[in-house]
Structure formats: C-alpha cells, structure tokens
Amino acid sequence: MSKLVRHIFIILFILTAGYESFAQASNSLVQRQKITPAPTRDKKGVGKRLEAARDRFISKQLNLTDQESTKFWPLYRQYQQELTAVNILKRLNNSSASANGTEQIDKEIYYESQQVAIRKRYKDAFLKILPPEKVSELYKSEREFRDELIKQLSERSERAGN
Numbered sequence: 088m089s090k091l092v093r094h095i096f097i098i099l100f101i102l103t104a105g106y107e108s109f110a111q112a113s114n115s116l117v118q119r120q121k122i123t124p125a126p127t128r129d130k131k132g133v134g135k136r137l138e139a140a141r142d143r144f145i146s147k148q149l150n151l152t153d154q155e156s157t158k159f160w161p162l163y164r165q166y167q168q169e170l171t172a173v174n175i176l177k178r179l180n181n182s183s184a185s186a187n188g189t190e191q192i193d194k195e196i197y198y199e200s201q202q203v204a205i206r207k208r209y210k211d212a213f214l215k216i217l218p219p220e221k222v223s224e225l226y227k228s229e230r231e232f233r234d235e236l237i238k239q240l241s242e243r244s245e246r247a248g249n
Contacts, residue, residue, distance in 0.1 A: 117220075141232050149221050158216045158237040163225075166209040173201045 142160070151159060177198035180191060213222045 097104075135197065139231075145225060145228045148231075149217070149224055151217075151221075155217055159213070162209070162212055166205070166212075166236045169205050169209075170202060173198055173205065177202075 145163075146156070149155075149159075177195065180194045180198065210222060213225065217225070
C-alpha cells in the first residue's frame with residue numbers, strides 16, 4: 088500500500104510541477120489523445136506531448152468556439168506557467184529537510200496560498216472569456232485528465248509487478 092501511495096504522490100507532484108511524466112503513460116491514453124509518440128524518450132518532447140494531450144482533452148470537453156479559443160488558450164497557458172512556477176518552488180522547499188521545520192511548513196502553506204490566489208485570479212479572467220458552465224467544466228476536465236493519467240500509470244505499474 089505504501090508503494091502505491093508513494094507512486095501516486097510522485098505522479099501528482101510531477102504532474103503539478105509541469106514536468107515530463109508522460110513517458111510512463113500507457114498507449115491507450117496516447118491513442119485517445121491522438122498523439123504519435125516520439126521514438127526517443129526525450130523529456131522535453133514528452134512534456135510537450137503531455138501538454139498537447141491535456142490541451143486536446145480540455146478543448147474537446149469545453150467545446151470552445153473559435154472566438155473563445157482565441158482568447159482562452161493564451162490565458163490558459165499563462166495560468167499554467169504561473170502554477171508551474173509556484174509548484175517548482177514548492178517542490179524545492181520539500182526536496183531538502185530544513186533544520187527549521189517550522190519555516191519549511193510556513194513556506195509550504197505560503198506556496199499553497201499562492202496557488203489558490205492564482206486560481207482565483209484566473210477564474211475571474213476565465214469568466215470574462217467563457218460562460219460559468221465552461222469555466223466549471225475546465226476545472227473538472229483538468230481533474231479528469233489528471234485522474235485518468237494517474238489511473239493509467241497505476242495500472243501500468245501494477246502490470247510491471249511493482
């Protein structure tokens with residue numbers, strides 16, 4: 088059980104930090120998103136394929152008009168970049184044990200509050216472009232994509248005998 092929890096935590100962490108974890112995703116997720124895997128395991132290419140798969144999934148779920156799409160995608164990419172920057176700082180904070188545990192906890196809480204602030208700010212920006220139903224569907228689609236990726240990775244890990 089602890090191995091599974093550890094794997095899930097690692098996957099979530101990599102996903103939220105925007106790093107390239109798509110190399111371990113199963114072919115069924117790749118096929119559903121119509122991505123042709125690169126012959127090599129180039130990490131930068133993998134991250135781009137993961138982002139492309141996420142974008143296609145969200146686009147399909149939101150059913151954006153051309154006008155919505157033109158305004159939405161640049162804003163969404165900026166949103167993802169800001170979340171990724173905070174996630175990297177959060178990861179770095181957690182990567183080494185600090186002599187002052189209280190300081191490390193305070194930083195962790197600060198980074199989480201920054202994530203919430205970013206989400207609130209962009210929610211308002213998304214609402215200027217999309218109707219509330221589509222903004223709600225956006226957040227739901229992000230969760231569904233992440234959950235499906237975790238499911239696929241867990242199944243693959245189980246098949247590998249871990």
